[in-house]
Amino acid sequence: MATAKPVQIVGGGLAGLTLGIALRQHAIPVTICEAGNYPRHRVCGEFISGRGQQTLARLGLREMLDHAGAISAHTAAFFPATKSTTPRLLPSAALCLSRFTLDAALVKKFRELGGELQTGTRGSAVGVHALACPDRLKPELQPEGIVRATGRRAQAEESGSRWFGLKIHARDVPLIADLEMHVSPQGYVGLCKINGGEVNVCGLFRKRADEGGEAKNWRDLLRGQPGSPLRQRLASAEFDENSVCAVAGLSLHPQRAASRAEICVGDAITMIPPVTGNGMSMAFESAELAVAPLAGWSRGEMSWDAARQKIARDCDTAFTRRLAWAKWLQRLILTPSLQNPLVALAARSDWFWRMAFERTR
Numbered sequence: 440m441a442t443a444k445p446v447q448i449v450g451g452g453l454a455g456l457t458l459g460i461a462l463r464q465h466a467i468p469v470t471i472c473e474a475g476n477y478p479r480h481r482v483c484g485e486f487i488s489g490r491g492q493q494t495l496a497r498l499g500l501r502e503m504l505d506h507a508g509a510i511s512a513h514t515a516a517f518f519p520a521t522k523s524t525t526p527r528l529l530p531s532a533a534l535c536l537s538r539f540t541l542d543a544a545l546v547k548k549f550r551e552l553g554g555e556l557q558t559g560t561r562g563s564a565v566g567v568h569a570l571a572c573p574d575r576l577k578p579e580l581q582p583e584g585i586v587r588a589t590g591r592r593a594q595a596e597e598s599g600s601r602w603f604g605l606k607i608h609a610r611d612v613p614l615i616a617d618l619e620m621h622v623s624p625q626g627y628v629g630l631c632k633i634n635g636g637e638v639n640v641c642g643l644f645r646k647r648a649d650e651g652g653e654a655k656n657w658r659d660l661l662r663g664q665p666g667s668p669l670r671q672r673l674a675s676a677e678f679d680e681n682s683v684c685a686v687a688g689l690s691l692h693p694q695r696a697a698s699r700a701e702i703c704v705g706d707a708i709t710m711i712p713p714v715t716g717n718g719m720s721m722a723f724e725s726a727e728l729a730v731a732p733l734a735g736w737s738r739g740e741m742s743w744d745a746a747r748q749k750i751a752r753d754c755d756t757a758f759t760r761r762l763a764w765a766k767w768l769q770r771l772i773l774t775p776s777l778q779n780p781l782v783a784l785a786a787r788s789d790w791f792w793r794m795a796f797e798r799t800r
């Protein structure tokens with residue numbers, strides 16, 4: 440039997456690590472190069488919702504997450520600036536685990552399976568020449584064997600707004616549901632119970648690109664307006680200062696995998712608005728969709744370009760509809776005049792609540 444050709448994955452986030460694990464399960468030689476180190480906190484709501492949970496089960500990773508302390512979320516409640524809804528049952532339960540723990544557990548598994556992980560190494564330093572301007576290279580000129588899992592593509596502004604995210608963990612936060620979403624004209628903050636008795640406090644905010652003035656401090660942004668239900672929730676919270684992290688330059692405009700010249704997984708394809716809590720699921724799902732074509736290429740049964748096309752087609756089939764729904768949902772939620780009616784509709788109409796939930800995952 441011909442020796443399997445090695446796959447190199449650039450980026451050791453959820454998509455890269457999941458793909459690395461799945462390829463090792465097929466005995467494909469894999470190296471992941473990751474710019475950062477582990478364990479580390481990430482800006483993320485840490486709420487895994489959608490089909491990615493089945494991916495985790497199929498890859499034999501679900502139990503590992505349970506052992507790592509993942510907890511299930513069953514209820515959600517929504518709060519515009521002043522009102523609140525009564526908690527609703529989530530149509531399907533979500534899984535909640537800090538990224539600090541989740542990414543480290545995936546790293547451990549990848550290494551146990553014989554994968555090689557290079558940390559503190561950027562793709563360009565290990566021969567990924569195309570990474571500087573990948574999409575300008577035609578598919579046939581892309582170097583074979585290299586998968587891009589480098590996460591979101593930074594974009595300074597989008598439609599006149601700059602998007603940024605903040606995250607911190609806290610204790611002593613009384614919640615009426617496993618997930619609370621607090622929306623305001625500037626964005627939204629999710630409060631979600633996670634492992635270890637902590638609550639994830641994570642927000643997505645926008646600032647008009649032409650807006651001057653001083654940047655607000657992260658505490659004020661995450662705590663919400665004085666008098667708001669969010670401010671009350673966090674009034675006596677004990678924050679874990681080591682867990683603070685921030686990310687800027689987010690691009691939330693949906694992209695198609697087929698428009699990428701490289702093989703991409705996870706946010707490197709496109710980012711789904713975080714309000715859906717589905718980005719991690721897309722990272723797991725896209726990694727799973729990439730396994731068979733990459734294994735085929737590695738064993739000499741498929742060309743690199745055929746593998747690229749198959750992965751892109753399957754990802755677009757899986758994600759295009761939910762990305763379109765998520766874009767609209769995010770737009771509606773961030774329209775101040777629609778926030779109250781939308782929350783009222785989600786509270787009163789079981790049909791609307793289920794439809795919005797299911798179409799975005």
Ligand SMILES: Cc1cc2nc3c(=O)[nH]c(=O)nc-3n(C[C@H](O)[C@H](O)[C@H](O)COP(=O)(O)OP(=O)(O)OC[C@H]3O[C@@H](n4cnc5c(N)ncnc54)[C@H](O)[C@@H]3O)c2cc1C
Pocket residue numbers: 449450451452453454455472473474475482483484485486487488560561562563570588589590591603604605641642643686689704705706707713715716717718719720722
């Ligand atoms: C505010 C906010 C809240 C969110 N909340 C949720 C949520 O509740 N639920 C949910 O499902 N999703 C959520 N998401 C989305 C989720 O975090 C992402 O979809 C997910 O992390 C994507 O995984 P990934 O592996 O594609 O990218 P990442 O996890 O970002 O990993 C990419 C990795 O690549 C590395 N890298 C980048 N460039 C290079 C290079 N040149 N060489 C080597 N390494 C490199 C980076 O260091 C990083 O470790 C949220 C996102 C934001 C911004």
